[in-house]
Amino acid sequence: MDAAHAHTHDHGHDDHGHKPSGIMRWVKSTNHKDIGTMYLWFSFTMFMVGGVMAMIIRAELFQPGLQIVRPDFFNSMTTYHGLIMVFGAIMPAFVGFANWLIPMQIGAPDMAFPRMNNLSFWLLPPAAMLLIAAQFMPGGGAGVGWTMYAPLSTQAGPAMDLTIFAVHILGISSIMGSINIITTILNMRAPGMSLMKMPLFCWTWLITAYLLVAVMPVLAGAVTMTLTDRHFGTHFFNAAGGGDPVLYQHIFWFFGHPEVYIIAIPAFGVVSQVIPAFSRKPLFGYASMVYATASIAILSFMVWAHHMYTAGMPVEAQLYFMYATALIAVPTGVKVFNWVATMWKGSLTFETPMLFSLGFLFLFTLGGFTGLVLSITPVDVQLHDTYYVVAHFHYVMVAGALFSAFAGIYFWLPKWTGRMYNETLGKWHFWLSLIFFNVTFFVQHFLGLAGMPRRIPDYALQFAEFNAISSIGAFGFGLSQLLFLYIVIKCITSGDKAPDKPWEGADSLEWTHLPTPAPWHSFETPPVIK
């Protein structure tokens, strides 16, 4: 790794000169860093859109009774909040990280297919527009839930067609992005950068990309069958015509469970870069982390029906899916153990990226535990479609994936922008997010245990107090994210100049071999890794 700084001199001339300017720099970009930046801003924009929908949901649920929105609009909000956050915010955020970091971390000049990379990104805005335009179709948005179950989805209004098309486009974008990532990692590593020397973030994305290639076509198939059921006289999911609505659930969750790991595994990768850097120790059990990640990915294909215990299945199938699901705790436990062992006897400091990683570690583990609770069939039969499930997956998606994304953004922002963020404000952002997140979602466990169903705009009086608390937390959490936007903009416009390696424990190529900010073109001559 010490062939190092010689390469940085090559880049000076690239920093100016032939870099295109104006809007066309972005529209026609084939540069992995520019495309990564666009992915990240797109995902933040969608995070705000999905966040506003969450605020509408929590405003309506602040008190029992119907005060603010109509029930069908409420259903539309829960649907598009889920779709936009999963497909528009979290997935593109991690693809943004992949674009920015994978070429730099493996010593490649760019992604393998730069033009396809451009198309992968530019498919996202039309898909987002379709999801938003769906709100304005006759009858309003499709209140079918993000899972788009039949028969609701086959009976919904024209908004459903826009939603289906949006899912198709997002799937195409994801598949192209994945092909790009797989090819880049397998073919463009610098000399000496063997697979087992790659930073763990690259490994997690390699595995995630395979998951995406495997399951996005399954989702596309499910929504295409929904489309043909709606318009072309097929009866895949229509019992009256000999079809089966439960078939949809099986197909959807064969995509849906790996999808959970598509979101979580890159988050593991980010945290696996941040925790060693602030522990000033190498990652404990690097190889076992790689294998545990691969194991989780394989197991994720074998557990899908734990999402549908109540849909009707033989007791043998319930037992199989219960056992298989519980066993995912083993490789996940290996990962949590390794992160803790990395910190053990390390020289820890607690800058904002580390704080978010620790928040991830605590709260993702809690979300994993509630997942284990839900994997137990007789328990799930009680808790299915209650707020316990809502609390569980928000611990995984928000405190897991989103906190990890925040950790990554604070960690790499100096490398991306050349400037440091304000550490005090960053810490404020962390503590406000951590506290308001728990105020919002911890109480929802108890609402679920007490029997409050999800996806309803009104509820029985005994749930009033905890819903009020949850709504207050949600508004606090939402407002805290405006602080994040302010921190990022302030960093870009007037942050202090960052050194090449602001984190002394960071050891991957983008820190050791490249100046700050990372030049527009890097590693035109591959570094030699020893």
Next chain:
Amino acid sequence: MMDAVVNEKPPKATLLQVVRMLFWAFFGVRKRVEHDKIEVTPVQVVIFGIVAGAVFVGTLVTVVILVTR
């Protein structure tokens, strides 16, 4: 039996060695001794992954059959 081989490419591993190493990998824990001694090709990993997945499902189905009989 491997002690004689130093400073050379690891010898071709036996099937048992590959399976043993990849079993630990599948479990999520690495045994250092196993890894440093043998080299595994990507094809072996993929084949093992598919077989191990099938064995995993098969084992659980067997357990299910036993407990529901």
